[in-house]
Amino acid sequence: MMTASTRPLNRFVHRGWGRVARVYDFPPVQRLMYRPPQDEIIARLAVHGGRRVADVGCGTGILASRIRADLPVETVYGFDAAAGMLRRARARTDRVLWRQRPAEDLGLAEGELDAVVSTHAFPFFNHGPAVAEFHRVLRPGGLLALVVFNPEGPLTGVLQPALVREAMYWPSPGEMRTMLADSGFEVVEQRRVRRPLFGTSLVRDVVTVAERR
Numbered sequence: 113m114m115t116a117s118t119r120p121l122n123r124f125v126h127r128g129w130g131r132v133a134r135v136y137d138f139p140p141v142q143r144l145m146y147r148p149p150q151d152e153i154i155a156r157l158a159v160h161g162g163r164r165v166a167d168v169g170c171g172t173g174i175l176a177s178r179i180r181a182d183l184p185v186e187t188v189y190g191f192d193a194a195a196g197m198l199r200r201a202r203a204r205t206d207r208v209l210w211r212q213r214p215a216e217d218l219g220l221a222e223g224e225l226d227a228v229v230s231t232h233a234f235p236f237f238n239h240g241p242a243v244a245e246f247h248r249v250l251r252p253g254g255l256l257a258l259v260v261f262n263p264e265g266p267l268t269g270v271l272q273p274a275l276v277r278e279a280m281y282w283p284s285p286g287e288m289r290t291m292l293a294d295s296g297f298e299v300v301e302q303r304r305v306r307r308p309l310f311g312t313s314l315v316r317d318v319v320t321v322a323e324r325r
């Protein structure tokens with residue numbers, strides 16, 4: 113799926129993810145790589161509250177399913193552009209409303225959600241349209257929590273050549289704060305994801321939490 117507002121190469125990106133869906137849930141990778149940011153999101157949602165939550169770029173649906181199972185929510189949406197990822201998500205549970213739609217066009221009503229979360233998917237989105245869409249579907253005071261790798265440091269320049277930007281772009285923590293502040297959000301917290309296991313602390317990912325003004 114692609115709309116006018118997705119990144120130019122997004123169709124190839126999410127097709128690619130659809131193909132790796134089969135191996136994506138390999139337990140060691142999930143536990144070491146993806147679980148720590150998901151734990152942070154669950155903890156943040158538990159504090160903030162909120163009954164209508166969307167996980168955007170939900171992949172195989174692990175985080176959305178955990179939100180549904182662990183928190184006192186009414187409605188959880190899992191959005192992803194990749195059919196292959198959503199196939200696995202649907203097999204996981206039918207208690208989440210799975211939607212094959214791009215982040216830039218969620219197709220929800222204005223102010224419908226209390227929280228939008230996303231882990232390791234935001235770099236693939238077209239940032240401006242996606243953030244505008246999150247703002248549109250969140251109620252005032254609604255929570256936005258995004259986890260992305262920090263491209264600053266040794267990987268700068270390797271990760272961000274111009275060509276790759278057609279497919280993905282990792283915003284730095286500063287760029288993320290500016291983008292959200294300029295789009296009607298107040299950034300309330302930004303810090304590194306806690307990674308308790310030795311070795312995985314080399315992974316520099318950052319959680320940015322904001323509230324819709």
Ligand SMILES: C[S@@+](CC[C@H](N)C(=O)[O-])C[C@H]1O[C@@H](n2cnc3c(N)ncnc32)[C@H](O)[C@@H]1O
Binds near residue numbers: 194230
């Ligand atoms: C690295 S996976 C992350 C999945 C999951 N959030 C996790 O933490 O395991 C990135 C996901 O973003 C999805 N994606 C890429 N571009 C997208 C877009 N424009 N809209 C919605 N999902 C998109 C991909 O299909 C893929 O499932």
